[in-house]
Every structure is written in C-alpha cells, then in structure tokens.
Amino acid sequence: MTEDRLLVSRALKGDRKAYEMIVRKYEQPLTSYLHRMTGEREAALDFAQEVFIKAYCSLASYRPAFKFSTWLFKIASNHLIDHWRKKKLPTVSIDQPVDEGDDSLTPQIPDPGPSTARRFELAEIREKIERALETVPEALRELFVLRHVSEFSYEEIADIKGLPVGTVKNRVFQAKEMLRKRMEAS
Amino acid sequence: MTDHLRPEDLYLYLEGELGAFDAGHLEEHLETCPDCRRALAERRLLHEGFTSLPPFEVPRGFAAAVLERLPAPKLRKAPWLMPLIAAAASLATGLVGFYLFTGTTFVDLLIGWNRFSSALAGRVLPLAVKTLKLGGILTRVIGDLLSMGLQGLTTFTRVLGPAGTIIALGLALLLVSFLVFLGTRKSLHQGEEE
Numbered sequence: 001m002t003e004d005r006l007l008v009s010r011a012l013k014g015d016r017k018a019y020e021m022i023v024r025k026y027e028q029p030l031t032s033y034l035h036r037m038t039g040e041r042e043a044a045l046d047f048a049q050e051v052f053i054k055a056y057c058s059l060a061s062y063r064p065a066f067k068f069s070t071w072l073f074k075i076a077s078n079h080l081i082d083h084w085r086k087k088k089l090p091t092v093s094i095d096q097p098v099d100e101g102d103d104s105l106t107p108q109i110p111d112p113g114p115s116t117a118r119r120f121e122l123a124e125i126r127e128k129i130e131r132a133l134e135t136v137p138e139a140l141r142e143l144f145v146l147r148h149v150s151e152f153s154y155e156e157i158a159d160i161k162g163l164p165v166g167t168v169k170n171r172v173f174q175a176k177e178m179l180r181k182r183m184e185a186s
Numbered sequence: 187m188t189d190h191l192r193p194e195d196l197y198l199y200l201e202g203e204l205g206a207f208d209a210g211h212l213e214e215h216l217e218t219c220p221d222c223r224r225a226l227a228e229r230r231l232l233h234e235g236f237t238s239l240p241p242f243e244v245p246r247g248f249a250a251a252v253l254e255r256l257p258a259p260k261l262r263k264a265p266w267l268m269p270l271i272a273a274a275a276s277l278a279t280g281l282v283g284f285y286l287f288t289g290t291t292f293v294d295l296l297i298g299w300n301r302f303s304s305a306l307a308g309r310v311l312p313l314a315v316k317t318l319k320l321g322g323i324l325t326r327v328i329g330d331l332l333s334m335g336l337q338g339l340t341t342f343t344r345v346l347g348p349a350g351t352i353i354a355l356g357l358a359l360l361l362v363s364f365l366v367f368l369g370t371r372k373s374l375h376q377g378e379e380e
Contacts, residue, residue: 016256020250020253023248023249023252023253028241032242036239048252049251052252053252053257122234122238125231125232126239129232130239149241169194169198169203173197176197176236177193180229180232183232
C-alpha cells in the first residue's frame with residue numbers, strides 16, 4: 001500500500017494526524033497551481049483550504065486504484081470551474097489558433113555564457129513567463145500549470161481533466177506557443 | 187510543404203516525451219538544419235523557464251488552519267454490515283413467507299429441527315466412537331510392526347558388518363532389476379502375441 005493510501009485509510013478511521021500529513025504533503029503543489037490559476041495569493045490560500053476540506057468530506061469516495069494526487073487536483077480543478085462559472089469570467093476560446101506571426105524569438109540563446117549571466121537570463125525569462133501566463137486563457141493555462149508547475153504527466157492530466165492524452169498534449173503546446181508569442185511581444 | 191521540424195515535436199523532445207525512433211530522426215535532422223537547431227535552442231531556454239517556475243510559499247500554520255476547519259469525520263461504515271442486514275432481512279421474509287404458505291411457525295420449525303438432529307446424533311455418535319476405537323487399534327498394530335521391522339534390520343546389519351550390508355544391498359538391487367527385466371519382457375511378449 002502506498003503512503004498516500006495508507007494515510008487516507010487512517011484518515012477514514014478518524015485519524016486527523018494522518019490527514020494533516022496529507023495536507024502538508026500537498027499544500028505547496030496545490031497552492032502553486034491555484035495561485036497561477038487565480039493570480040491572487042489570498043484567493044489561492046482560501047481555495048486550497050476549501051479544496052482540502054472538500055477532499056476530506058468526500059474521502060470515502062476516493063478509490064485507491066487511482067493516485068491520490070490526481071484525485072485531489074481533480075477536485076481543485078472542478079472547484080475552479082465552479083468559481084469561474086459563478087463569477088462568469090470572460091473566457092477565450094481555446095480553439096482559436098495561436099497567433100502565427102513572426103516565428104522568431106528575441107532571446108539570443110545558443111551561447112550559454114557564464115553561469116551568472118545565464119541565471120539572470122533565466123530569472124528574466126521566468127518573470128516574463130509569469131506575466132504572460134496571466135494573459136493565457138484559463139483552459140490552456142490550467143493544462144500548462146498542471147504540466148510544468150505541478151509536474152503531472154500528460155496521462156495524469158488527461159485523467160484529472162477527463163480529456164484524451166492527445167488533446168492535452170496539443171493544448172499544452174498551444175499554451176507554450178501562446179506564451180512564446182506574448183513574451184516576444186512584450 | 188516544409189522540411190523543418192514541427193515546434194510541438196521540439197517541445198516533446200525537450201520534455202523527453204518523444205519516442206526513441208522519433209527522437210533519433212529529429213536529432214538526425216538537427217545535424218543538417220541550422221534553422222531547426224536555432225528553433226530548438228530558443229525553445230530549450232523557454233523550457234528551462236517553464237520547468238523552473240518558483241513554487242508558492244505556503245505560510246506556516248496553513249495545515250493547522252485547514253485542520254481547524256475540518257468537519258467531524260464521516261467514518262466509513264463496516265463493509266460487512268450491509269450484507270449482514272440484507273441476510274437477516276431475507277431470512278425474516280423467508281420465515282414469514284413459510285409461515286403464510288404452510289401455517290408452520292418458526293418455533294415449530296425449531297422443534298422439528300431439534301428432534302431430527304437428536305435422532306441423527308443417536309445413530310451417528312456410536313458409529314463414530316467404534317470407528318475411532320478401530321482406528322486406534324490399527325495404528326498400534328502398524329506401529330508395532332514397523333518397530334519390529336526396524337529392530338530386525340538393525341540386528342541384520344550388525345551381524346553382517348558394513349561390507350556384508352553393501353553386498354546384501356547389491357544383491358537385493360540385482361534381484362529387483364532381474365524381476366523388472368522379467369516383467370518387462372513378459373509384457374513385451376504379450377504385446378507381440380496380441
């Protein structure tokens with residue numbers, strides 16, 4: 001039995017310490033995901049609390065055949081969808097093709113240069129990514145965050161979102177190209 | 187038609203998600219195409235950026251705050267409870283149905299069952315006791331025979347000595363082989379006759 005399944009089984013028997021261990025294990029990946037999705041620190045923390053409480057209340061419905069992390073993120077993803085639906089936030093169609101303008105990217109990469117310069121360059125790129133990420137439509141942003149921030153495999157993301165693996169790969173690619181174009185434009 | 191690599195493949199290659207065959211094909215193409223090498227280098231830096239985004243700093247006490255808000259635990263019901271309730275309900279329904287159709291109550295059934303089991307025990311028990319006694323006697327006789335055989339064997343080997351024992355064993359082996367040979371020959375002859 002994996003550690004998560006053991007903890008869930010203990011939590012189901014009323015062991016709160018076991019659930020605390022689950023919360024501690026997933027608080028960071030979950031809040032990182034929610035922060036990128038909401039764009040607000042406080043909202044991310046509130047949402048994370050609500051997701052953990054929701055998960056606790058429906059712990060009996062968790063099937064150990066699946067990974068606990070994908071189950072938890074599925075709850076988080078549905079929670080976000082409910083939130084957006086309530087707020088009726090404007091959404092952008094993800095079927096819209098990525099703007100295919102000039103295909104070149106500004107950063108001059110091939111020369112690795114000294115490590116400090118490289119670190120600065122990477123830090124700058126990360127900052128640009130964070131800014132550009134806020135402008136990417138939620139549906140694409142979510143898949144990108146699940147892949148590169150939460151580090152789920154494409155198969156796990158397909159499981160969380162109930163989408164075919166091919167669609168997930170294609171949308172993550174769309175998100176990346178969109179980010180590339182927006183970073184280029186900025 | 188373009189001869190260049192697809193950007194989606196470049197990303198998958200950087201993630202290690204491209205199969206070995208496709209990756210080999212891509213690397214071969216990169217050796218001869220400076221445009222694709224440049225495209226890969228651009229995306230490599232982006233990929234590094236994507237995969238090294240800083241994690242969210244969770245405030246200390248977050249887990250404790252979650253635990254404070256947790257409702258009373260919903261304990262999972264014992265898995266055997268529902269089948270037990272279903273079995274009891276089925277039994278009760280069956281008994282009521284039996285009473286309605288035959289007019290026999292549960293108490294009558296119990297009395298009948300009690301009489302039947304007493305009669306059965308009265309016949310079966312003496313037989314079982316006799317069988318057990320016979321089994322005991324047989325075990326004792328077999329045990330005595332075995333110990334006598336062992337004693338005889340020990341005395342035999344002591345009288346013959348180690349060399350004599352080996353010769354006796356060899357002779358016994360020869361005798362067994364001879365008997366097997368005879369038996370095989372006879373069965374082969376029978377086959378020919380048939």
